[in-house]
Amino acid sequence: MTTKAPRTERRTDALSKGKIVETAIQILDEGGEGALTFRALATRLATGAGAIYWHVADKNELLAAAADDVVAGVMAQVGDDAGDPKATIRTIALGVFDAIDAHPWVGAQLFREPWRAATVQIFEGVGGRLEALGVPDAGLFDAASAIVFYVLGVAGQNAANARLAREAGRTDRGAFLASVAARWDQLDPAQHPFVRKVASRMRDHDDRQQFLAGVDLFLAGIEARG
């Protein structure tokens, strides 16, 4: 009697949105945004490309769900931290920074879908702490928005840097910064005196620490405003 060993790689467990999003995140992390296609996703899920559409409306929803997952993980780690509000804001900001450092595609996605779940989570976390800090109601919306926009701005640039570095085949951040600084050194001193002056700092600086310095500038401004 012959055993009926399945020759194909067909999956046996049912597909689900969660499983699809999880696999999409794997592909995005491994190969960047360009690697996520419905065909590649279907192959890895051992199913047909069309099957995915039963669980997910389109690629946009898939990317949004993946980004929401990553940001939710960050915010869950922060939790209901009721300590020093300023410290917690720094923790949230750094958490988003590090998450986008680890998953650069999230940075791009936060830009495509403004004011959706992922961004709203960050906004809630920052805004609540500004309230706890005693920022008056009149300035609360503007202050929270400003910090979130700043975080997103850095996030987006970092993600783009990571993508460019990947495309150039270098994973080394130092080499990337050096190449930017080298380009700056070639600029016309008459037209770009400032950029030329700070080119060496571009070479040496730590992105993460610079990011935090910006957050602190904001917090200092908010405090100065009373």
Added chain:
Amino acid sequence: MTTKAPRTERRTDALSKGKIVETAIQILDEGGEGALTFRALATRLATGAGAIYWHVADKNELLAAAADDVVAGVMAQVGDDAGDPKATIRTIALGVFDAIDAHPWVGAQLFREPWRAATVQIFEGVGGRLEALGVPDAGLFDAASAIVFYVLGVAGQNAANARLAREAGRTDRGAFLASVAARWDQLDPAQHPFVRKVASRMRDHDDRQQFLAGVDLFLAGIEARG
């Protein structure tokens, strides 16, 4: 005697990178990012799709050149303004804001190509004025970066909002903000107390004024730091 009227739409003047970029900007402004394809561009230029590659390396370079053009226009208007540095920084920031409001695709592009010509121009303009403001060298790079990241963050979100509003078929910004606020009103009050609280401000606020409030927060922070 019959006049030799050309029946075809073939162009007679030579193609050039400038002409290509100019036409690309037209298409982008009229139809958004999705409208710019090499086929559409070639049709409007009355040439073949392949001809464009003689003048432009690829689509990335085309978009970068188009964005550089727009930002250069903004910075040219600011010029060498040697007045109050803080006022000039506000002028630069608002100029970038308005330019991206008018050309949303520029916002997306500034993110794809970090630290290239367009961003460097803004960085130079802001950094030079911070220097004039007396910001000490040690904090200059961080402060200029922070403002530029903030500007880019707002720019990117605005561009995304404009894109979504276009896709939804509504050009009215008020209607868009109202729809976001309505979504926020539906959120769980236990999980999103802050967002629910400021939902009405989302409905009423002025993006441009909020943007400027953020710039001022930064400047206040920079001043408070001495």
Added chain:
DNA sequence: ACCTGAACACCGTTCAAGT
């Protein structure tokens, strides 16, 4: 040197057909 336009190697998405 510059341009043509068909061809190539992809995409996201749809949908009749299966189970």
Added chain:
DNA sequence: ACCTGAACACCGTTCAAGT
């Protein structure tokens, strides 16, 4: 209800062939 996979309508890019 859920899945298959061929087919459709696009893309960016290349390249032999023209002028």
